[in-house]
Amino acid sequence: MHPIPSGTRDVLPDEMRELRALSNKLRQVFEDHGYGEVYTPTIEYDTPAIRLGGDAGVYRLFDDHGAVLQLRSDITVPLARVATTRYANVEPPLRFSAFAHVYRGVRPHRGQMREHLQAGCELIGSPSPEGTVEALTVLCRALDATGLRDYRIGLGDASMYPALMASMGVPVGRRQTLLDHLMDRNLVGLERDAEGLDPLLVEVPQRRGGPDVLDGLPGGEGLRRVHEDLAPDIAERVIFDLGLVRDLSYYTGSVFEVYDPSIGAPIGGGGRYDDLMGQLGRPMPAVGFQIGVSQLHEALATGERTA
Amino acid sequence: MHPIPSGTRDVLPDEMRELRALSNKLRQVFEDHGYGEVYTPTIEYDTPAIRLGGDAGVYRLFDDHGAVLQLRSDITVPLARVATTRYANVEPPLRFSAFAHVYRGVRPHRGQMREHLQAGCELIGSPSPEGTVEALTVLCRALDATGLRDYRIGLGDASMYPALMASMGVPVGRRQTLLDHLMDRNLVGLERDAEGLDPLLVEVPQRRGGPDVLDGLPGGEGLRRVHEDLAPDIAERVIFDLGLVRDLSYYTGSVFEVYDPSIGAPIGGGGRYDDLMGQLGRPMPAVGFQIGVSQLHEALATGERTA
Numbered sequence: 186m187h188p189i190p191s192g193t194r195d196v197l198p199d200e201m202r203e204l205r206a207l208s209n210k211l212r213q214v215f216e217d218h219g220y221g222e223v224y225t226p227t228i229e230y231d232t233p234a235i236r237l238g239g240d241a242g243v244y245r246l247f248d249d250h251g252a253v254l255q256l257r258s259d260i261t262v263p264l265a266r267v268a269t270t271r272y273a274n275v276e277p278p279l280r281f282s283a284f285a286h287v288y289r290g291v292r293p294h295r296g297q298m299r300e301h302l303q304a305g306c307e308l309i310g311s312p313s314p315e316g317t318v319e320a321l322t323v324l325c326r327a328l329d330a331t332g333l334r335d336y337r338i339g340l341g342d343a344s345m346y347p348a349l350m351a352s353m354g355v356p357v358g359r360r361q362t363l364l365d366h367l368m369d370r371n372l373v374g375l376e377r378d379a380e381g382l383d384p385l386l387v388e389v390p391q392r393r394g395g396p397d398v399l400d401g402l403p404g405g406e407g408l409r410r411v412h413e414d415l416a417p418d419i420a421e422r423v424i425f426d427l428g429l430v431r432d433l434s435y436y437t438g439s440v441f442e443v444y445d446p447s448i449g450a451p452i453g454g455g456g457r458y459d460d461l462m463g464q465l466g467r468p469m470p471a472v473g474f475q476i477g478v479s480q481l482h483e484a485l486a487t488g489e490r491t492a
Numbered sequence: 493m494h495p496i497p498s499g500t501r502d503v504l505p506d507e508m509r510e511l512r513a514l515s516n517k518l519r520q521v522f523e524d525h526g527y528g529e530v531y532t533p534t535i536e537y538d539t540p541a542i543r544l545g546g547d548a549g550v551y552r553l554f555d556d557h558g559a560v561l562q563l564r565s566d567i568t569v570p571l572a573r574v575a576t577t578r579y580a581n582v583e584p585p586l587r588f589s590a591f592a593h594v595y596r597g598v599r600p601h602r603g604q605m606r607e608h609l610q611a612g613c614e615l616i617g618s619p620s621p622e623g624t625v626e627a628l629t630v631l632c633r634a635l636d637a638t639g640l641r642d643y644r645i646g647l648g649d650a651s652m653y654p655a656l657m658a659s660m661g662v663p664v665g666r667r668q669t670l671l672d673h674l675m676d677r678n679l680v681g682l683e684r685d686a687e688g689l690d691p692l693l694v695e696v697p698q699r700r701g702g703p704d705v706l707d708g709l710p711g712g713e714g715l716r717r718v719h720e721d722l723a724p725d726i727a728e729r730v731i732f733d734l735g736l737v738r739d740l741s742y743y744t745g746s747v748f749e750v751y752d753p754s755i756g757a758p759i760g761g762g763g764r765y766d767d768l769m770g771q772l773g774r775p776m777p778a779v780g781f782q783i784g785v786s787q788l789h790e791a792l793a794t795g796e797r798t799a
Contacts (some may be wrong), residue, residue, distance in 0.1 A: 186773060187573045189533055190561060195574050198588075200530025205519075205529070212512075221505025222512070226496055226607055227534065227593060228563075244535070246551050246563070248606075249597045254497060256535075256553070266494045267502050281505075286534060290556045299555075300533055336540070466493060 187219045192291045192299030201484070204302070207331055207482055208284055214327040218319075220306045222280035225263035226458045227286070231255045242410050243290035256288035261435070261458065261473050264307045265488055269313060269467045277310020284478075298479075302352065305475035312470040318453060320472045321411070325419045328443065328452075333485060334453065336445045338422050339393075340408060341429030343436035343456060346390060348403035353383045366428045381444040390428030404438070411439055428488070435461045443476070445486035452480045499606030505596045507789070511609070514638055514789055515591055518611045521634040525626075527589035527613045534593070535561045536654045550597035555612035555740075563759065568742070568765065568780050571614045576774040584617020584776055605786075611780035612762070619777040620709030621717040624746045627762060627779045628718070632726045635750065636761075640792060643752045643759065646700075646730050647715060650743035650763060653697060657709035674737045682776060695736030705732050711745070718746055719784035742768045750783070754794035761786045 189195065196204065212222065229247060231253050244256040257263060258330060260283040268279050284304050291297040307322055308316050316464065321338065328336055350360050366375040366391055379386045392398040398410060399405035412420055430438045431454055440456030455474025462469040496502065503511065521727060522699045535553060537561050551563040564570060567590040575586050591611050596616040615623050628645065635643055653674060655668050666685065673682040674697055686693045699705040703719060706712035719727055728789055738761060747763030762781025771777040 186536065187539070187577055189553075190559065193533035195533070195578060196531040197574075197578060198530060201531055204531075222508040223505060224503040224508055226500035226502070228497055228500060228607060230495065230497060232494070241764070243556050244553050244555050244561075249550050251498075252497065254551075267504075270494055270502060273503060288535065300535060378777060387690060424615055433760065483590045 190299065193446065194296060194298070204478055204482055207485075208302075208304060209330055211327045211328045211476065211478075212282070212284065214330045215282040215304075215306055215323065215486055218280070218306075218323045218326070220280040220308075222268055223264060223281045223283055224285065225257065225260075225267060225283070225464060227288075228254045228429055229255050229257060229263070244288050256285055257285060259301055260285055260287060260305050260475060261307060262461070263460075264473070265309065265465055265471065268307075269462065269465045270307045273467070277317070279309040280306070282307070283305045300437060301480075302383050303475040304478050305453075305473060307471065309462060309471040310421040311472065313407055313438055313472070314414055316470060316472045317457060318409045319412045320474055321415060321441065322419060324441075324443070324453070324455070324474045324476070325422065328481070331481060331485060332471075333445060333452075333481065334488070335445055335447075336484075337421065337427035338419075339429050339442045339444060339451075340412070341421050341426045341428060341440050342404040342408055342438055343440045344438055345404040345427060346430060349386065349389060352403065353386065353387070355382055364430060364479065367428060369434045370415035370428065391428040395422055398427060402427070408439060428440045432455055439472070441474070445488070446483040447491065448480065448483045451477075452484055453477055497606065497785055499604060500698070500709065502639045511789055512582075514792075515609075515611060515785055517637045518634045518783065518785075519589070519591065521637050522589040522611075522613055522630065524716065525587070525613075525628065525630045525633070530571060530574055530588045530590055531592065532564065532567075532574060532590070534564050534595075536564060536570070538562045551595050551751050564592060565594055565596055566780060567612050568614060569768070571780070572765075572768055572772055572778065575614075575616045576769065576772045580774070585623070587613070587615040589613045600702050607661070608787075609785040610782040611785050612760075612780060613616050613672055614778065614780035616769060616778040617776040618779065619766075619778070620714055620745055621721055623777060624718045625721045625781045626763060627781055628722060628726060628748065630751070631748075631760070631762070631781045631783070632729065635788070638788060638792060640752060640759075640788065641795070642730065642754075643750055643791075644731050645726075646733035646749045646751060646758075648713040648733045649715055649718070649745055650737060650747045651745055652709060652711040652734060653737060654785055656693065656696060659710065660693065662689055662693070667699060671737060674735060675739045676734070699734040703732065705734060711733070714748060738763055746779070748781070752791040754755050754791045754797070755787065757787060758784075759791055760784055 246254040264281045286300050286302050316412050362378050376387050435458040436456040437459040438457035441449040442454035453476035456474045459470040502604040545685040553561040571588045581709035591607050593607050598606050669685050683694050744766040745764035749758040749761035764779045768776040
């Protein structure tokens with residue numbers, strides 16, 4: 186009776202109260218670090234710029250004037266747009282945060298949500314390593330403020346595998362297939378389709394651990410510098426993960442994900458998008474992260490139950 | 493460069509901070525009165541029940557499975573749905589609040605917003621007059637908490653004009669036209685299309701003022717009882733408005749709107765919807781209200797500037 190779309194849910198008062206409290210703690214840390222909250226519209230024009238956020242067209246709308254719109258699928262691209270339009274004459278770096286629902290396509294049978302609440306920060310106009318260090322710091326301080334204790338940060342570099350493929354002369358036509366397997370963490374597919382290529386292409390993305398896994402790799406120095414500049418309590422949460430490739434196409438350098446032993450899926454993630462601002466007309470390096478508020482809530486609740 | 497859809501806007505940090513503070517004040521009053529917050533999905537099936545919220549199909553979506561969805565156009569119907577599904581075995585009255593964006597069609601050139609944030613309460617299972625009195629009380633206590641001072645409550649009855657037309661034998665085919673003029677506050681159209689009918693049909697909806705304007709009218713006793721049971725400081729804000737017809741079709745009895753001298757449009761409104769729960773399969777009387785958070789913010793800001 187009165188079903189709601191798969192991948193959506195009703196949040197009832199007890200949980201809602203906890204989600205609000207959690208959001209308020211995150212928001213306070215973001216504000217304390219200078220990241221003022223911005224709200225951008227849920228309905229957006231379906232433009233090439235917006236399509237950079239991925240998942241284009243999953244939720245296409247037609248309004249009463251016949252215009253084609255789509256639902257916000259990401260908070261990074263809209264905040265980057267605000268930086269180019271509303272802050273065009275403001276000296277960078279710019280710091281923004283957002284708390285907004287994003288709408289994404291789902292793969293049936295995986296229990297994925299179509300609508301989920303993200304809390305995130307964007308630091309626009311600050312290069313690596315210092316920008317990346319700041320983003321990771323705000324991310325960890327925010328998680329710390331919620332009481333999450335045992336989380337780890339997986340840290341990789343979105344440019345590393347493409348550079349590796351290029352340096353090893355992988356034919357251009359085969360590169361996207363290998364990348365797609367990485368995004369899906371599909372090792373079997375990767376091994377099959379890297380047949381006949383340098384074995385490093387299968388070995389490197391399985392490397393996880395301390396700074397030594399970076400030795401001799403393109404992009405390794407950049408990741409090492411980020412790690413060295415982190416506060417000790419944050420640095421010790423980092424696990425280098427050379428197979429980490431986030432599935433948004435705009436990432437250019439360091440990428441990261443937050444894992445907690447209490448739940449299987451990442452709680453959040455982010456990375457550098459040093460080309461996106463240029464595509465929007467105001468070239469600047471940038472980095473950002475998002476936290477899934479419901480995922481964080483679930484991790485905290487599970488952690489309490491098992492503590 | 494990078495336009496956003498008309499009727500939507502970016503909210504920047506200074507304003508966002510104020511909107512959050514305002515929402516928190518409203519939420520605290522709602523909680524204090526027992527109205528726990530519920531979040532329902534932004535994307536809904538396009539069902540007859542959802543269509544009761546009006547504006548059906550203005551934002552129709554097609555997802556990647558081909559299902560037809562639409563954007564939340566109202567918070568009353570989704571909360572009524574939650575009352576029938578998730579609280580099916582809970583003894584009424586049920587009290588819920590919501591803070592959510594609603595998406596509506598716009599009339600060009602009027603500066604109307606397609607996306608706006610509503611804060612509202614629904615009291616499900618409480619008849620008139622006591623339910624209506626409680627809703628008006630929570631509404632006014634919430635507005636009081638924000639510091640709004642000079643607001644007035646327009647109070648009318650959605651059943652009054654239809655009853656008047658019926659009692660005067662207005663041909664059924666002409667009734668909707670007259671009602672449409674009332675909704676548009678179009679007196680010229682009303683006079684034209686009521687030509688040859690009882691002059692009371694034009695005179696009554698222009699009555700505004702104290703309880704004496706109710707004399708001898710169908711529904712007048714009900715409104716008078718509501719007024720008598722209100723706390724004195726709330727009762728003195730009430731102006732009876734017999735032309736008040738809210739444009740959502742589910743209202744059955746008392747309807748009200750909040751006006752503030754500092755802005756032209758209503759800040760909020762609500763009313764009784766005693767038939768809606770039955771249409772959803774769980775017959776119960778109900779009443780609710782919504783506050784436009786941006787409209788309230790504007791009224792407060794304008795009031796401060798002119799004070």
